[in-house]
Amino acid sequence: MCEIFCFNSDKPKEVNQCLECFYKHSDEHPHGWGLATMQSDEFIIDKEPVKASCSQHLKDILSNPVVGKNVFAHIRLATMGEIVSPNCHPFIEADDNNRSWMLIHNGTIFDYPELDKYKEKEKGNTDSERILLYIIDKVNELEKAKNAPLTIKERFNLLTEIISNLSYNNKLNIMIYDGDLTYIHSNMRDSLYYRKNDDGFMVASTPLDDDENWQTVELNKLFGLIDGNIIFESEPHDNEFIFSEFHEKAIEEFLKTVNPDDTND
Template sequence: MLPISMSPPSPHHQQRRIVHQTQSALLCQLLGMNCATPTDFNFSFSGFCRRGGETDIHQDGWGIVIYENGSLRQFHDAEPASTSLLADFVCRLPIRTLNMMSHIRFATVGEVNLSNVHPFRREMWGIDFCFAHNGEVPLFDQCPNHCLTSLLQDDDEGLENVYYYNPVGTTDSEATFCAILNALRQKFDKVPSVPVLYDSMQKLCDEIVDSDREGTILNFLLTCGSHTLWVYSWPGSRPGSKVWNGLHYTTREYPFHSHHLCDVDITVDFSTRTSKEDCVSVIATKPLTDDEEWTELERGELVLFDRGRPQRSVVDLFQVDIDGHGLQSNVVEKSSIEDDMKTYNIDPSTFQGACI
């Protein structure tokens, strides 16, 4: 897609503050975008930033990670996104990306400071993992160093709980991220294929949710490279609130149409800026536009987005790996994709022309 030139109003203009009772508020909000070709994110990001203190109350910081040419740009600010000079600067940057995520915070656990601003970033297997979360996770609020054990087998009983990753801040979100990475690193001595990682992620999410199915709200975005965006949703409402915390997505592909943002009067005709090769999925806590169809993730659903489309079947997940969009490490050996296919009873000849 060709870049879209737009930015939020100057942060010096008079902002309209909306005040809500804490118990009725969305905890935080998430934005993710996954694309088939390098794409400008300013349309969605412009609307999203308004929710950081202007059209909504999420004014306790914001952050964004953007993959560009195989590397990662990262920006964080403890100021409201709607008035942040840094957010205004990012929105003006002519960056195109295959993969990005952003977060605006309404602080419920942890102080308002930079160490508690999402997305969080860690290196594992020589790969950048990034994570942003909306919700409440009592398991890690009550015990930040809790170990997840659902990936361990009977013959793993001798393994010690090693804390490779620890929170820097004080949020249950960062503690959740560190626990997921610790569990994956302890389980795998080789970089797993995408279907194996998918199954492992699903088990870890189930373990977290099962610890408190009523009290847990777990919606997150996770990246582990420049191509794929992992999205999980265990939605819910806070006690005494009717405000729903979930995740929605929309997929834009040829033929493209015009779309209008909910939070600011901006409309873009994507048909004039795209080609047939373009495809983009936008993931958000609440729909960002008011004139296109958004799909809410099912409760407990884990979806991998690649090339701008949701991938759910085992065959599709193997195809992501074969296309070179899985975990790519220069420091840790990768597991045999052929062996993994046998485990899933997948015939390698299914993938025509693949060099397996």
């Protein structure tokens, strides 16, 4: 599938070493890379539909300090959608109150018909982009009913409900950022890890070094991070995802349609 990474801290920190370790996994995830940082309350996003280790653009970026309080990265192993730039993560959309939301996803939506209507609205053709469009619609609906922007806690409560529903029968390792909160969720065992120290809070699909302080992210809960600390934690749902022969066959059928030349080996 994919791998995801985020760094969350109270002060801007350089994260080049972590990113370099993360992008080294691109041999197993060759269908694209992405990087998002926050600079002066604005998203800076770079992404390409090529293997990270083959990208001169990414090498140029990492040759200079990558510094931020909120940094997100993604490497893609496509299970849905073509190998093109609009299908690379991160995805970003604004709600009706002009709040920008960013999303990266490791997983596949096998069963959630409510996302189908976004196939005609999305820029690419991934289930991950459809998740973000769905979230934006739900935010807009609630803010319209309230006739005011949602508070941080109201946004977290809404995302808790959405993620819980989406996670049924689907793999949903996901990171979302709304300008205030970083949301983290995993529903598959041993597929997302975190490390917290004085530098900040780091989350990745696999530990990025030999530090013994890496721990697995608790399953089936949504966490909300600000300034390197968990400030919200949901109650657990029951939708643990267990990879089965059905899921494997579905992914294999898609991968047969991928052009080997698109991996930029």
